[in-house]
Amino acid sequence: MKILVCITHVPDTTSKITFTNDNTELDKGGLQFVIGPYDDYALARAVEIKEQLGGTVTALNVGQQETEPTIRKALAIGADDAIRIDAEPTDAYFVAQQIAEVAKAENYDLIMMGRESSDYNGGQVHGMVGEMLGIPSLSPVMKLDIDKGVAKMAREIEGGKEYLEASLPLVLGCQEPIAEWKIPNMRGIMGARKKPLKVITPTNNDTLTTPESYELPAPRTDVKLIDADNTAELVSLLKNEAKVI
Amino acid sequence: MTQTLTEAEIKKSTKQDLFESPDFYGIDDLLTEEHILIRNSVRDFVKKEISPIIEDCAERNIFPEYLVPEFGKLGLLGPTVSTDYNPNGGLDYISYGLMMQEIERGDSGMRSTVSVQGSLVMFPIYTFGSEEQKKKYLPKLASGEYLGCFGLTEPNHGSNPSGMESRLEDKGDHYVLNGAKMWITNSPKADIAVVWAKNDEGRILGVIVERGMEGFSAPTIHDKWSLRASVTGELVFNDVKIPKENVLPGVSGLKGPLNCLDSARYGISWGAIGVAMDCYDTARRYALERKQFGKPIAGFQLIQKKLAEMLTEITKAQLISWRLGVLKNEGKATTAQISLAKRNNIEIAMNTAREARQILGGMGITQEYSIMRHMMNLESVVTYEGTHDIHLLILGHEITGIQAFR
Ligand SMILES: Cc1cc2nc3c(=O)[nH]c(=O)nc-3n(C[C@H](O)[C@H](O)[C@H](O)COP(=O)(O)OP(=O)(O)OC[C@H]3O[C@@H](n4cnc5c(N)ncnc54)[C@H](O)[C@@H]3O)c2cc1C
Ligand SMILES: Cc1cc2nc3c(=O)[nH]c(=O)nc-3n(C[C@H](O)[C@H](O)[C@H](O)COP(=O)(O)OP(=O)(O)OC[C@H]3O[C@@H](n4cnc5c(N)ncnc54)[C@H](O)[C@@H]3O)c2cc1C
Numbered sequence: 001m002k003i004l005v006c007i008t009h010v011p012d013t014t015s016k017i018t019f020t021n022d023n024t025e026l027d028k029g030g031l032q033f034v035i036g037p038y039d040d041y042a043l044a045r046a047v048e049i050k051e052q053l054g055g056t057v058t059a060l061n062v063g064q065q066e067t068e069p070t071i072r073k074a075l076a077i078g079a080d081d082a083i084r085i086d087a088e089p090t091d092a093y094f095v096a097q098q099i100a101e102v103a104k105a106e107n108y109d110l111i112m113m114g115r116e117s118s119d120y121n122g123g124q125v126h127g128m129v130g131e132m133l134g135i136p137s138l139s140p141v142m143k144l145d146i147d148k149g150v151a152k153m154a155r156e157i158e159g160g161k162e163y164l165e166a167s168l169p170l171v172l173g174c175q176e177p178i179a180e181w182k183i184p185n186m187r188g189i190m191g192a193r194k195k196p197l198k199v200i201t202p203t204n205n206d207t208l209t210t211p212e213s214y215e216l217p218a219p220r221t222d223v224k225l226i227d228a229d230n231t232a233e234l235v236s237l238l239k240n241e242a243k244v245i
Numbered sequence: 246m247t248q249t250l251t252e253a254e255i256k257k258s259t260k261q262d263l264f265e266s267p268d269f270y271g272i273d274d275l276l277t278e279e280h281i282l283i284r285n286s287v288r289d290f291v292k293k294e295i296s297p298i299i300e301d302c303a304e305r306n307i308f309p310e311y312l313v314p315e316f317g318k319l320g321l322l323g324p325t326v327s328t329d330y331n332p333n334g335g336l337d338y339i340s341y342g343l344m345m346q347e348i349e350r351g352d353s354g355m356r357s358t359v360s361v362q363g364s365l366v367m368f369p370i371y372t373f374g375s376e377e378q379k380k381k382y383l384p385k386l387a388s389g390e391y392l393g394c395f396g397l398t399e400p401n402h403g404s405n406p407s408g409m410e411s412r413l414e415d416k417g418d419h420y421v422l423n424g425a426k427m428w429i430t431n432s433p434k435a436d437i438a439v440v441w442a443k444n445d446e447g448r449i450l451g452v453i454v455e456r457g458m459e460g461f462s463a464p465t466i467h468d469k470w471s472l473r474a475s476v477t478g479e480l481v482f483n484d485v486k487i488p489k490e491n492v493l494p495g496v497s498g499l500k501g502p503l504n505c506l507d508s509a510r511y512g513i514s515w516g517a518i519g520v521a522m523d524c525y526d527t528a529r530r531y532a533l534e535r536k537q538f539g540k541p542i543a544g545f546q547l548i549q550k551k552l553a554e555m556l557t558e559i560t561k562a563q564l565i566s567w568r569l570g571v572l573k574n575e576g577k578a579t580t581a582q583i584s585l586a587k588r589n590n591i592e593i594a595m596n597t598a599r600e601a602r603q604i605l606g607g608m609g610i611t612q613e614y615s616i617m618r619h620m621m622n623l624e625s626v627v628t629y630e631g632t633h634d635i636h637l638l639i640l641g642h643e644i645t646g647i648q649a650f651r
Contacts, residue, residue: 014263069282072278072282073282076282183319185286185318185319185320185333186319186321187333189283193279
């Protein structure tokens, strides 16, 4: 099995997010970056499949030098080697092109990604990469087993689950509970720097979208307690203040 | 009594552990990328494996024995031992310190289990043991297949171990061990014990005693109010026949056990920072959320003074331990320097815990928060590995050249 895992380098999920430059840019000051949570599940399952069936796991990130500690964590967790495409990931189409370009040359059996990035939450890169390579892409995959070149999967669908099979090669967007996150052990951490991390230049730079601005969700307000007997007030608040009925 | 239930029998808390450590002086900039990843990985492990179970373990006096192999898998047991005997080994002392900080942030009892195994059992075998002893014991201790303990303290000799009564009698082709050890972390569950006893000439030697040897027992000490998730016991030796190859060949005299204690105390100086950080972080969050007199209590000067002083002391303690770690890496840290760090950092942790508990008002005494458990744990930490006052006397001796112990 030859597996490619695409990882994002994103602010820790507990970080406080702010914007600069007239709300068009993320303020990175003081943020701690981690492997995207969904990508972390994909990586964990990829490492398990490798342990079970043999083969290699390559971790890939489209990003600038600052992402290398995050890439090395993927190596510490169990990827055998890594590729960094040295570019600012400006949008999903740009990222997908970069990944597809590498994948064309390498013939991976599986390309595993997160169901969506946890910074911009597009949920698009896997679909685009599948299209660019002319192979199926599926998301969100929550269970994956490989049996003689066939992937058996469970996918989350509205109100239920779908069980399906597909032959390799495939592009998958993954989510829990496909595997449990792995915490790297000391041996993995100390060995990560000895594993190859190849830096390659991006092939072209098509970016199809430009963000106009960002807006934070409204801060949560205090709860209002209403007496159980006073349904009239409850209905009135839901209607006039919360505007949900 | 200390129970050892399986994982399934322990109540798991659903409360999310949101701990974040303060780094007011940018000490992370003094660390390598690997150090930071080690610290973060141990923190993730603690949040996943220790925080959810620790209140129940402490309340019901349960030693979560099933975690020992998990500590081994992650590489927390004997990380400074070379990779010849520990696949997760070969780490420096800053890495070791950061691990202790994070584990003790979770619980001092868990840190005790880990630091006894690493600094008091694996360290002496690694430093003073024969090649056969190292090959036989170190890999199993590193993986957590074996649990070890360290027997120095006796019922009549705590602060003054040189007065020990345990005897190792030479019988030609073997030794016979007699005596008793007291207050021994891990002992009732340990597979091996590194025990210090006097030979016929009155020299202190270290021997490896294995569970199951005839005449050897390890009863539990019951009803502790401190380190309740760690198991503590005695070691009783009644004419125990010890093969000669179980003696540690590389050392004789008190410097054997004292060397081990230097390594463990260094780790405890970091562990205490972890406790202080946890109490500070809890108090800071609580003070921002809790409202009295129409505003968050964090807005009152007296609360701010408490928080500011906690952060100041934590920052000083971090710098002390970081610098001591560099000295340890260079092989230059002295016993007196280590005494200063252990003594100072535990004192600031105790003060931080007390102030933090008060910031939480009534809530501070409940199991909802870790502070009261930390406070009770610190009563052991300030006593073992040299009491607070004994470290003061070590410093006094260093300053004046005059011994005030006796
Ligand atoms: C510094 C910076 C600047 C940015 N500027 C812009 C901008 O100007 N305009 C804009 O629209 N977006 C911008 N982005 C967003 C960024 O391009 C998207 O996160 C990325 O393109 C993925 O898009 P997405 O959210 O649709 O990913 P998704 O489609 O949600 O990602 C799905 C999966 O694809 C994989 N993947 C996604 N991105 C990468 C990557 N970089 N490397 C490897 N694998 C990846 C992961 O496995 C991920 O889980 C920026 C991001 C950063 C970090
Ligand atoms: C939970 C726990 C776990 C432990 N684990 C281990 C272990 O794994 N292995 C091990 O060998 N030991 C262990 N110990 C023992 C610990 O190291 C001793 O308790 C400690 O050294 C103090 O000895 P003591 O209890 O006999 O007190 P004492 O030595 O009797 O001291 C009592 C008081 O007298 C003071 N004092 C003593 N001498 C002087 C002096 N000269 N001048 C001024 N004051 C003095 C002390 O500071 C202290 O305040 C553990 C203890 C506890 C509580």
